[in-house]
Amino acid sequence: MTIEAADKASILSEALPYIRRFAGKTLVIKYGGNAMTDEKLKEDFARDVVMLKLVGMNPVVVHGGGPQINQLLERVGKQGEFIQGMRVTDAETMDVVEMVLGGLVNKEIVSLINKHGGKAVGLTGKDGHFIRAKKLYLSSADDEPIDIGQVGEIEAIDPSLVSLLDTRDFIPVIAPIGVGPDGEAYNINADLVAGRLAETLGAEKLILMTNTPGVLDKEGQLLTKLTAQRVDELFADGTIHGGMLPKIASALEAAKSGVGAVHIIDGRVPHALLLEIMTAAGVGTMILAA
Numbered sequence: 001m002t003i004e005a006a007d008k009a010s011i012l013s014e015a016l017p018y019i020r021r022f023a024g025k026t027l028v029i030k031y032g033g034n035a036m037t038d039e040k041l042k043e044d045f046a047r048d049v050v051m052l053k054l055v056g057m058n059p060v061v062v063h064g065g066g067p068q069i070n071q072l073l074e075r076v077g078k079q080g081e082f083i084q085g086m087r088v089t090d091a092e093t094m095d096v097v098e099m100v101l102g103g104l105v106n107k108e109i110v111s112l113i114n115k116h117g118g119k120a121v122g123l124t125g126k127d128g129h130f131i132r133a134k135k136l137y138l139s140s141a142d143d144e145p146i147d148i149g150q151v152g153e154i155e156a157i158d159p160s161l162v163s164l165l166d167t168r169d170f171i172p173v174i175a176p177i178g179v180g181p182d183g184e185a186y187n188i189n190a191d192l193v194a195g196r197l198a199e200t201l202g203a204e205k206l207i208l209m210t211n212t213p214g215v216l217d218k219e220g221q222l223l224t225k226l227t228a229q230r231v232d233e234l235f236a237d238g239t240i241h242g243g244m245l246p247k248i249a250s251a252l253e254a255a256k257s258g259v260g261a262v263h264i265i266d267g268r269v270p271h272a273l274l275l276e277i278m279t280a281a282g283v284g285t286m287i288l289a290a
């Protein structure tokens, strides 16, 4: 099907109210490792981010890279292991995490955004010590804390570095690595970094891009809206599991802490970001505080 000129014009014109609404506002975009599989989609993502910046919004990218870490681990003969959606991270795994997140994945996104005319700057939480973290212990049914190695929970995020980049027209691209009091690195789930950063920056929107149409119910149907109460039910009956656990926890926390709108969207849909921000078409699941 070809789109007629009039339809094209109408689609473009539909963007105007959204451009006005979000101009000068911060949008935190979490780009999940599972949404990064296709070269064309990666290019589309980079173009969308550049476009948001050029029309006056402040996109801040936080990326994951779970599958990419798994691939490199396999090459060194290790198997990725997750508990409650968090990677068990021994010292050797942490080296791989830093190489993949702080290096390969971060630089690829930075290069793609710059290729399309943006000015992206890659950061980890070690830069300017802006994501301070401490060791995370998971809770268990018998109240015994579970030690999963060098995994961090966020103590504080200093927003000044990101704000400085925003005001100078740079696009921050952030890898989810935190730094402890002695300069030690911590592996942090990217959804948690994105959620906390959105809160700290007072973002207008938090968008979590992943590889499902959104949050699905037990029958596999898309839930377009999700309240805290429904989340509790879906946690309890196991409908939400694995990587969706930290994602929803972070989304809910951000929604409760005043982030304007929180969405989980399908990063496999071409230009999902533009569709979500600049059109009336709802894509994915919106997370509501109450």
Ligand SMILES: Nc1ncnc2c1ncn2[C@@H]1O[C@H](COP(=O)(O)OP(=O)(O)O)[C@@H](O)[C@H]1O
Pocket: 031, 032, 033, 034, 035, 064, 065, 066, 191, 209, 210, 211, 212, 214, 215, 216, 217, 239, 240, 241, 242, 243, 244, 245, 247
């Ligand atoms: N109720 C649910 N609805 C949708 N996806 C779910 C649900 N529960 C668990 N998942 C899983 O969560 C995954 C997304 O989380 P994750 O693998 O961490 O992706 P990302 O790399 O984007 O953070 C989905 O691919 C799916 O397998």
Ligand SMILES: CC(=O)N[C@@H](CCC(=O)OP(=O)(O)O)C(=O)O
Pocket: 031, 032, 033, 034, 063, 064, 065, 066, 067, 069, 085, 086, 087, 097, 151, 152, 176, 187, 188, 189, 190, 191, 243
């Ligand atoms: C502690 C923990 O699990 N950290 C994640 C960090 C990357 C991430 O979150 O990547 P996705 O968004 O692609 O899942 C990991 O090691 O896989």
